[in-house]
Amino acid sequence: MTPQEFIDRWQNNQRGERSAAQSFFNDLCELVGVLRPNDNSRMQFVYAFEEPVRLADGRKGFADVSCFGQFAAEFKKPGESLDDALTQLYRYVADLGYPPVLIVSDRLHIRIQTQFNGETPRRWEFSLAQLADFNNLAIVQAALRNPWSLRAQSSDPRFDTPSNMMFVPPAPAPTFDISTDLRKAKLFVERVVTALNGLVIGAPGPSSRGPSVSKQGRDAILSYPSYRYWGIQDDERSMHYLIKPLQEDIVAILIALASHVQAFQFDDNSQCFWLVGKETLKAHAEMWDMTCSVRALVKQMAVQLRAIGG
Structure with missing residues (x-):
């Protein structure tokens, strides 16, 4: 306007x-x-x-x-x-x-x-x-x-207009391609699910083995930060702002999860990467909580996508 x-x-x-x-x-x-x-x-x-x-x-x-x-x-x-x-x-x-x-x-x-x-x-x-x-x-x-x-820039009452004030005209409202946005969001969900399936994390406990991941799965997990670029258009007025917070929460947890996976060590016998170290049980519990949270958020996001695009 x-x-x-x-x-x-x-x-x-x-x-x-x-x-x-x-x-x-x-x-x-x-x-x-x-x-x-x-x-x-x-x-x-x-x-x-x-x-x-x-x-x-x-x-x-x-x-x-x-x-x-x-x-x-x-x-x-x-x-x-x-x-x-x-x-x-x-x-x-x-x-x-x-x-x-x-x-x-x-x-x-x-x-x-x-x-x-x-x-x-x-x-x-x-x-x-x-x-x-x-x-x-x-x-x-x-x-x-x-x-x-x-707030006043000066104590002199003659200067009643902030000296650094400048009007910034709003950018033109974007034209949203709903089908493209939905495809991007669905692809995001698919990539997250595929990567999570490559990570083996059992419920933590005294007798449980630590988390492991294949080389292919590890590469997929460490690419989590790039998943933010598969997101929908960044505009609060889009109908899709309902699922943007879910996507942002998922990415934040995945980045934290990737920081754990970076510390995994490769085992020649199993040809997998394993979590090892003094804090294994603690890290195992944290990763279990993270994956449970991500799976719940991904499920919620998938429900939102079906509601928006059928």
Whole structure:
């Protein structure tokens, strides 16, 4: 979304506060290239619309938008008081982790105010039309992406705009090829399963033999770190972000597992690599836990893939 597209969409929009607040904020996020509250389910407890709060008198309220400990936003209908909106936010901050940046808007104007400990509050305010200025977009982007960058650069009140602030236009949204993504993810699962099958790890115990692996299996296991490149596209807005965390967890465990396998020693009689050494039993138990975890994650990932692509 370009600044002019954003301005054209909202300059004559007279929808009510509640019906328009979320759409306005989502568009603002798209304009400056930051995640929207519903883009990442893992952040739902820290970054959300309509965050419930408890006021000092015991009553309940709702913050229009809150990113816990980072920023909070309150929206009004066009022409309503931004001072009232800011006063409303001040009543909520204790339940929102005392965010250092507060944002209020009537959709025709945006005000951003800081409340860093030990600093005099700083304020920027501009009209909807002034969002065509990249200097103003830089302030909005900083407030939503890195609120702490709005701390004072100088004690001189004349310098009310951070000197190092620069707007970075968001990259064009990628076009996702679902079938290609699914093939990559399925190939990742197949490679992991094949490599694990080459590793012989029985349940650890006093009478059990240590883990072993064939030369071919060892080569496959030590290539685990490269498996990250078989992943799906790295964008939180893709439908596949549901399985990316699983893939990342699998790779992290496999890399740790590979560090154990590197220490295996080759045995001429069996033509296999074996785990040996003083800490064999401990390492055996760790590797057993790792492989059990990986197999469970791979199974979960396979279920997700079937749900997405059939």
